[in-house]
Each structure stands twice: as C-alpha cells, then as structure tokens.
Amino acid sequence: MFLVRLLRYLKGYVRFTITGGFIERFLNLCSRGGVPLWDLEHTQEGMISSTTVKHYPGLRGYARRTGVRLRVKERHGFPFLLRRYRKRWGIFVGLLAFFIFLGAMSNFIWQIQVVGNETLTEEEIVAQLEELGVTIGANRHKIDTRWVERNMLLRLEELSWIGVNLTGSTAEIEVKERVMPPEKIDDEKQPTNVIAGESGQIKYMEVYDGKAVVSVGDTVVKGDIIVSGVLEDSKGKTTFKHARAKVMAQVPASLSVEVSLNQTIYEPSGKMPVERKLCLFGLEVPLSLPAKTGEFYNRYESVKNFSVLGRKLPVSLKSIGYEQLEKVEIVYTEDQALAEAQNQLLALEAQSFADATVVTKNPVAFVEQDTLIMKAEYIVEKDIAVVQEILIKE
Amino acid sequence: MARQKENKGQTGEQPRISSALARILEMPETALSDVPTIEISGNTEAVIDGCKGIVEYSEEKIRINTGRLILCITGRNLQLKCMTAQSAVVTGYLLSIGFSV
Numbered sequence: 001m002f003l004v005r006l007l008r009y010l011k012g013y014v015r016f017t018i019t020g021g022f023i024e025r026f027l028n029l030c031s032r033g034g035v036p037l038w039d040l041e042h043t044q045e046g047m048i049s050s051t052t053v054k055h056y057p058g059l060r061g062y063a064r065r066t067g068v069r070l071r072v073k074e075r076h077g078f079p080f081l082l083r084r085y086r087k088r089w090g091i092f093v094g095l096l097a098f099f100i101f102l103g104a105m106s107n108f109i110w111q112i113q114v115v116g117n118e119t120l121t122e123e124e125i126v127a128q129l130e131e132l133g134v135t136i137g138a139n140r141h142k143i144d145t146r147w148v149e150r151n152m153l154l155r156l157e158e159l160s161w162i163g164v165n166l167t168g169s170t171a172e173i174e175v176k177e178r179v180m181p182p183e184k185i186d187d188e189k190q191p192t193n194v195i196a197g198e199s200g201q202i203k204y205m206e207v208y209d210g211k212a213v214v215s216v217g218d219t220v221v222k223g224d225i226i227v228s229g230v231l232e233d234s235k236g237k238t239t240f241k242h243a244r245a246k247v248m249a250q251v252p253a254s255l256s257v258e259v260s261l262n263q264t265i266y267e268p269s270g271k272m273p274v275e276r277k278l279c280l281f282g283l284e285v286p287l288s289l290p291a292k293t294g295e296f297y298n299r300y301e302s303v304k305n306f307s308v309l310g311r312k313l314p315v316s317l318k319s320i321g322y323e324q325l326e327k328v329e330i331v332y333t334e335d336q337a338l339a340e341a342q343n344q345l346l347a348l349e350a351q352s353f354a355d356a357t358v359v360t361k362n363p364v365a366f367v368e369q370d371t372l373i374m375k376a377e378y379i380v381e382k383d384i385a386v387v388q389e390i391l392i393k394e
Numbered sequence: 395m396a397r398q399k400e401n402k403g404q405t406g407e408q409p410r411i412s413s414a415l416a417r418i419l420e421m422p423e424t425a426l427s428d429v430p431t432i433e434i435s436g437n438t439e440a441v442i443d444g445c446k447g448i449v450e451y452s453e454e455k456i457r458i459n460t461g462r463l464i465l466c467i468t469g470r471n472l473q474l475k476c477m478t479a480q481s482a483v484v485t486g487y488l489l490s491i492g493f494s495v
Binding site: 030031036041042 | 449450474476
C-alpha cells in the first residue's frame with residue numbers, strides 16, 4: 001500500500017467534490033473510461049473522490065453527460081510541489097550543487113578499512129598505504145590497485161596476501177598474514193667451540209656436548225676456549241662436535257652515575273592551552289586561535305573520530321594540548337645528590353645485570369667540579385658461554 | 395413446461411456453457427466464465443473483482459452490477475475505497491451481502 005501511495009504522490013493527484021446530477025452514473029462512466037478513483041466519501045452535498053492529475057481533465061466530459069459538477073478541493077503530490085517552488089531558483093541551484101558535490105566527492109577515498117590483520121596493526125598497514133598513495137582524500141581513479149597490492153607485499157613481509165577493494169569512497173583493505181616459520185635452531189651438525197664471552201672465574205659448568213678444556217675454579221680471559229668441539233681419540237682420529245655448555249662465572253663489572261649539584265629541571269606550571277582542529281576530508285580547519293605555548297612545553301595530541309552506525313566518517317576532531325613547563329634551578333646538597341645517585345645506580349643495575357646475580361658491590365662516591373660521581377665495582381655471576389663456529393677447510 | 399423454462403431463465407439459474415465446460419474440465423469456474431470474485435476480509439473490507447458498475451451508492455447500502463447479478467452490500471459507513479474498470483474495494487462495517495438479478 002505504501003508503494004501505491006508513493007506512486008500516487010509522485011504522479012500527483014487531486015481531491016475533488018462531485019455534486020448534483022447522477023453520481024452513480026458518473027462513477028460508472030469513470031470506471032469504464034479507465035479513470036481510477038479512490039477514497040470516495042459521502043458528504044451532505046454529494047461525494048468527494050480522488051484521481052490522478054493526468055485523468056482529471058477527462059472527467060469534464062463525463063460530468064457534462066451526467067449533469068454533475070466537479071470542483072477541485074485539494075491538490076497533492078510532487079508535480080504541485082514542483083510548481084509551487086518553480087520560481088525559487090535557490091532550491092534548484094542548491095540541489096544541483098549538492099548532486100555535483102556528491103558526484104565530485106565520490107571520486108575520492110574518504111575511508112580506509114583494514115580487515116583480517118592479527119599481528120600487524122592497522123596503523124602500520126595504513127602508513128605503508130599512505131606512502132603508496134592510498135590516503136584519505138586521494139583520487140580513487142588514480143589508484144592502481146594491482147600495483148599497490150604488489151608493493152604492499154614487498155614492503156610488509158608479514159603479509160601473504162592483500163586485496164585492495166575500492167567500493168565507492170571506501171578503500172577496503174583485506175589482508176592475510178603469513179604464518180612465519182619458526183626460528184631456525186642451531187645446526188647441530190656445525191662443529192663449534194664454547195668460548196668465554198667475558199673474563200672471569202668459572203664457578204659452575206654444565207657441558208652438554210664437547211670436551212671441557214678448563215675446570216671449575218679456573219680463571220678465563222675473554223675469548224678463551226672453555227669447551228672444545230674437536231675431539232681426538234686414542235688412535236689419533238679427530239671428530240668434530242657441536243659443543244654446547246652452560247658456564248657460570250664470576251666476572252668483574254663497574255657502573256658509574258653522575259649527578260650535577262646544580263640542576264635545571266622543567267616542571268609543569270599547571271597551564272595547558274588546547275588547540276582544536278576539525279579534520280574534514282583530509283583538511284585541517286582550526287576551531288580555535290593558536291595556543292600560546294611559551295618557551296618550553298610538552299605536546300599531547302589526541303584524535304576523536306566520528307562514526308555513524310559503525311562506519312567511520314571522514315570527519316575527526318583533533319585536540320592538541322600544550323602543557324606549559326617552567327624552568328626551575330635546583331641546587332642539591334651532597335646528601336640529596338647521593339640519594340639521587342643511589343637511585344640512578346639501582347636503576348642502572350637492574351638494566352645492566354638483568355641476566356646476572358650481583359655477588360659483591362663496592363660503591364664509591366666523590367664530588368668533582370659541582371658533580372657527584374658514584375662509581376661501583378661489582379662481581380656478578382653470569383653465564384659467559386658463547387658458541388663459536390669452527391671453520392674447517394675441506 | 396414453457397412457463398417452467400421462462401421461470402428458470404428469470405431466476406438466472408440456467409447453467410451456462412462456460413460453467414458446464416469448467417465443470418467438465420475440472421477447472422475453476424472463474425477461469426472460463428465472467429462470474430465476479432468477491433474477497434471479504436472480516437467484516438470491514440470486500441474486494442469485488444469483475445465489477446461492471448455502481449447501481450446505488452450510499453453510506454448504508456452499495457449495489458454493484460457484476461454482469462449477471464446485482465451484488466448488494468449493506469452496512470454502516472460504507473465507502474468505496476478504490477474503483478477501477480474491473481474492480482471495486484468497499485470498506486466500512488459490513489452487515490450483509492446479498493445477490494439479486
């Protein structure tokens with residue numbers, strides 16, 4: 001029924017009164033003449049009915065023959081609307097401009113959707129696409145999808161397949177990631193020695209393959225062979241092995257940190273002017289005056305994307321915050337500098353000796369030219385085994 | 395005998411060739427003859443297919459010519475919702491539907 005109403009509206013229809021004469025005969029003549037009538041209503045004077053604009057002029061003949069009088073009561077539909085606004089050129093120009101704008105804008109990419117990525121992030125893929133010309137605002141007719149696909153496969157080795165589908169203003173990027181082969185394990189057939197990666201005293205050894213040439217308690221220098229992969233039997237026959245071992249040794253190490261007694265630091269002043277920009281079709285339209293940033297500041301940027309029914313719109317709001325910093329001169333006392341140096345040293349230790357155990361630690365602190373220097377000598381226990389390939393001339 | 399035949403013709407009960415043919419061929423009678431088809435939805439709407447014209451039209455009574463018969467619909471607030479060359483849609487509160495020759 002909606003469709004019928006829509007068609008009637010598009011064609012246009014009139015509602016008219018029928019008075020006097022032989023109304024039933026008039027209706028019969030209309031039906032025989034193929035004139036559609038609907039919504040016939042009784043009134044005190046006669047009837048009210050509706051028919052299409054096209055058929056209404058033809059009713060005059062029937063009215064004359066049956067003696068009824070017709071009078072248009074209401075006019076409905078698109079043709080009348082068009083007639084009412086025919087002198088309002090602005091509407092037509094606006095409509096035309098809208099369709100031209102719509103047509104022109106549909107030639108550009110306004111949305112990039114990436115589907116199928118698991119390990120690679122959308123940002124990584126989009127960044128590579130941008131370098132190949134697939135960006136927001138790019139002309140879709142100038143994009144050679146095959147070329148982009150080939151180059152993306154060369155640029156991102158994690159991809160096994162990529163499909164660039166341009167649907168309207170949306171570039172849908174379908175990707176399939178490569179299942180990367182597991183890391184290659186050491187070739188067990190390759191003859192190797194285990195050498196000392198650092199100088200120190202061996203405390204513990206676990207030899208998995210090969211022949212140990214030093215023993216626990218021995219001191220080794222960096223580069224010394226600890227486990228040999230060359231074995232010689234009693235008959236003088238030489239065999240090569242892939243030597244492997246775990247060699248825990250105590251090795252000396254030293255760390256030092258410096259803390260200046262006169263320091264300049266930058267503290268947030270609490271003021272953070274924000275600059276807002278509307279990103280529209282790839283253009284940035286400032287919504288506020290440029291922020292007064294001052295001499296020192298931290299810059300924070302956030303982008304809020306808008307979406308309708310789950311579809312990302314080519315409109316986003318960019319907020320740039322400038323956290324203003326104040327320059328503050330600080331003079332440390334020696335105790336304060338020492339505490340600071342100790343904290344820094346602990347942080348450095350945790351970083352440097354992540355895979356080692358500290359056995360002894362001797363820190364020394366002294367002041368030299370307004371700078372507190374803290375030096376610490378360590379003995380740490382760590383695995384110093386390094387596998388070295390044996391080169392054999394055939 | 396002659397009077398009987400005349401009476402039969404007057405009441406419209408004489409079977410037509412098209413009806414007889416439809417019965418022999420086991421086809422719906424409406425497929426071969428011009429009898430009207432009436433579709434009634436509850437007591438609010440009646441669609442008459444095979445309408446030849448309006449004989450009487452008021453809010454209480456609508457009489458429709460269907461060719462061989464006159465269809466008489468009585469009720470309250472009766473209205474012709476739609477009317478074309480072949481069909482008519484009557485809406486309102488239908489009370490009875492009757493036929494006359």
